[in-house]
Amino acid sequence: MSTASRTVPAALAGVLLLAACGSQSASQGDDATWARDAGAPVSAAPLCPSDYSQYGGTPPPAGAQASVTPSGSPTPLPLPSPDGPGENGVKVTGLYAWGSESGCAADYSAEFEVTNSGRKAATYTVTFGFRAASGAAVDNVEQTVEAVGPGRTVKGAVAVTETAGHAPEVSGVEVIKVRSVPADQAPSASGPCPASGVRVYADEGDAAMGLRVVGLHLVNCGTESYELNGYPELELLDEDHDSVDGVRILKGTDRISTATGGGGSPQPLVLRPGEAAQSTLAWRNTTEAGAGAPVNAPYVRVRAKPGAAPVMVEPELDLGTTGQLGVGPWKKDETHRGADTGRPMPLPPSTVPPTFPSP
Incomplete structure (x- = not known):
């Protein structure tokens, strides 16, 4: 279930990848850490996003020409314990403030590392609090x-x-929450079509007066x-x-x-390519x-039907002491207008995407 800590407020916020401004090797990361600790200028390129987009905007497609070329250096901000242990495998390694003359669209950026100590590839969802x-x-x-x-x-x-007006200056960042799912069970609302030929994912949901409702979506x-x-x-x-x-x-x-829309009896559905259903x-x-x-x-492993490939979503179920969860039948989603078709592509179980370099 979506909570305040999981949802980006209606402020201008953006997410970036280090490789958006060029590749970064492990040695470059070590050099950046050394420079920060030594008080030397910090290289701008690895820290400022070229694909930075304001909250609610759409990032440019992969491979697009960088629209921002940072010309200045950020100001490193102190961290309480930059060498301390991480939170469930996630560690913040740097916090930076960008001046108006830097050429960076962001006001603040934070570097982080994710370490998978498990035995299988995993996809992580991390909430950071500035x-x-x-x-x-x-x-x-x-x-x-x-x-x-x-x-x-x-x-x-x-x-x-920062939001317009008199937003306070950022002086710290913390890892609020970490969720992880097996990479071969990660939900997807976009990107390459899974090997199953369908996408399954949960929406942000809604909550009022103790009632929680989350939608499950399936797209062929x-x-x-x-x-x-x-x-x-x-x-x-x-x-x-x-x-x-x-x-x-x-x-x-x-x-x-x-009043949740999940009642009624199940009906047979045949989804053509590009069509969708919801529960x-x-x-x-x-x-x-x-x-x-x-x-x-926090997690629910979903199979769209008996024998279907599992997908692990994160509805954040807080069931209290009720001991009950209602699930509605699959219904055709008449509001879906996507043209999401294509040949299914299997997800390599242990491949780290090129946008996230690893040592």
């Missing part, structure tokens, strides 16, 4: 790092632009028709990706609320005294 000197939040930015191989460390950067991005008839198969998982027991999964959402997850965050400990399940 903070003022008082500790108050200036902005939160979410970044996805795809397919980090086992035992690998990749580097990236994240940036923010393949070249053949895709049939559905029934409900998605769900497996609830905790922060360690272990199964969560004791939760009853209801067919339909009417017993949670009749609904609904629950209540109600906690009753003496009813046991509240149940939280």
